[in-house]
Amino acid sequence: MRGTSKRHADLADVFNADEARVDWHDETLWFVRTKRDRATHGLEEWESLREVASEVKHHTLANLSTYLEEFEQQAIANGVQVHWATDAAEHNEIVCHLLQKHGIDRMVKSKSMLTEECHLNDYLADRGIEVIDSDLGERIVQLAKEMPSHIVLPCIHKKKEEIGDLFHEHLGTEAGESDPQILTETARQHLRDTFLTRRAALTGVNFAVAETGEMVVCTNEGNADMGAHLSSIHIASMGIEKLIPKRAHLGVFLRLLTRSATGQPITTYSSHFKRPREGQEMHIVLVDNGRSRQLAREDFRNSLKCIRCGACMNTCPVYRRSGGHSYHYAISGPIGSILAPNLDMKDFADLPFASTLCGSCSNVCPVKIDIHNQLYKWRQELVKAGYTDKKKTAAMKLMAATLSSPAKFKLAGKLGRLTLRYIPFAVNNGLNPWYKGREMPSPPKQSFGEWYASRKKEGEG
Amino acid sequence: MEVALFVPCYVDQFYPQVAQASLELLERLGVRVVYPEGQTCCGQPMANSGYEHLTGGCNENFIRHFDGYEYIVSPSGSCVLHLKEHLSSDKNKQQAVAIRPRIYELTEFLTDVLQVEELEARFPYKVGMHQSCHGQRGLKLSQMSELTAPMFSKPGKLLHMVKDIELVTLDRGDECCGFGGTFCVAEEAVSVKMGKDRVADHLRHDAEYITGADMSCLMHMEGVLKRAKSKTKVIHIAEILNSSI
């Protein structure tokens, strides 16, 4: 699916062909959203936590180069090797080189959306290096040869029966087995074997502390720890925006992250990695991949505050009814729709339009990113840059001309009410997509303007 | 007190009764209502589609007709929000800046400016209230479920003044209906599905009417209801507040 020019609307159309499935997807994610509500509504200080987190991130982004340097120095002092990657290709090369240098052809990975963004698995596979994803959900989509459809719940689009089929095919469970407990146990055994036999482990980074040069990885399954502790080389891939200045700030973010993500008070494992244990090598790859470009775009700078909790996806009524894959980018949902066009305006020109601008995302976001405003701004940018349908532009010009002239508006309205062909919003009148699932409004005899004029006349007469 | 009534383009053309009810309601509350003839559209359909640069004509027309009024009131939260946030002009900068804070959505005008405490209205039906997103999260007409903050609802407060009305409680109080301007045609499949789900919540609670402070959402839900041949109807809140059955 990646890299194609498929549009969100078309992919969502396909997803909606199975309405029962859409209902199930919607309800599952809404359930997570309500869990988040319960976890947050009990905390009096929730809104101030969000404010503090947003300000800490703001401050960090405003001084990013300083904090990155501090972090690098501290990490090196701790005995960690630091690498810098300007883009996805460089990141992948660095990781590949490290593995090849040690003659390693099998690696265990804990969930990292950054490596999804960089398409690391494919890159390594092409070079004969096998990667096993150790997060259960991620492992499932990996077996299905799919991308994660959600940044926190990667296989939320899959039903347990489908997972049972996958496990039957790949891990030898009985056909038709869909008991979550049995499936989880099977995955555990399979992964345990993986952990014990891999010499290299790659983890993502949730937060990196400039003051101490340490990084924090949050998982519910402990898989990052298992991988990192059993391997002789630990590689951490981290986007440069993951930084926070001090350890003292961590408490704010750890309290926000999982409450927003799954409604838990805290992640099961918040693991701190600071220095390699004896005999182990630890590497950090600091990846830009468009982040400094986004930092320079004032309107979109705030998007770099994202701590990848997924709350904006769970609450998004469009995401819930179109599925993560319809966003055809590693990070789906509202925040993905802001991040993706930064990487490629042409390929992802459709995404900022996949929203009703309802604003729910901006208000659940634990770091207060003005998501829906940024979507609005991206639309303006994309249209100005010419990445929209020519027919739509022509229709918009006609509409603007009609609506800015009272005389034209009156006439068009009259014609419109007669033929019912024209709703200001139905820009493409040839094949009216409004009518596919909805009836048109019934036309009144006169417009309000006409009614008012006749009332005034009567009053005067 | 004098108020200029802004009737959004689609209300003018398809739902004149909503504008009539707004006008009569305001008059009954002792307000002198002026309807500047020649007004058209707030420009939102273009702006939300990424064509804000094409809204200059609409902006100038709006400024020409509404400059100088102390209060501008409109029965459409979405259009009001757009004007408040985006009304601008190179030629008439000052006027545009002056107009923005003077624009009110009808229910917020009733509660905040007129401070209405009672109404002569009766509506003996079961009614579901749809909170439009732009009204709720944009104009803060009511509290949203996302925030941990005290609940309130300006349209809800007004509806409670209506005699014999029975307001139903929805499962999802502030879920979007899926209209979203051009979204409703550009993302037809998702939009219709959202509309169906939003309507179903009201139907599950036996609402005979779905009301709201934004006719655009209601137009979308009306289309869905009619397609399903449902008996449930949509009605703008101005019509309920102005009714005396």
Ligand code: SF4
């Ligand atoms: S944008 Fe906000 S809500 Fe969405 S994933 Fe990032 S931090 Fe979470």
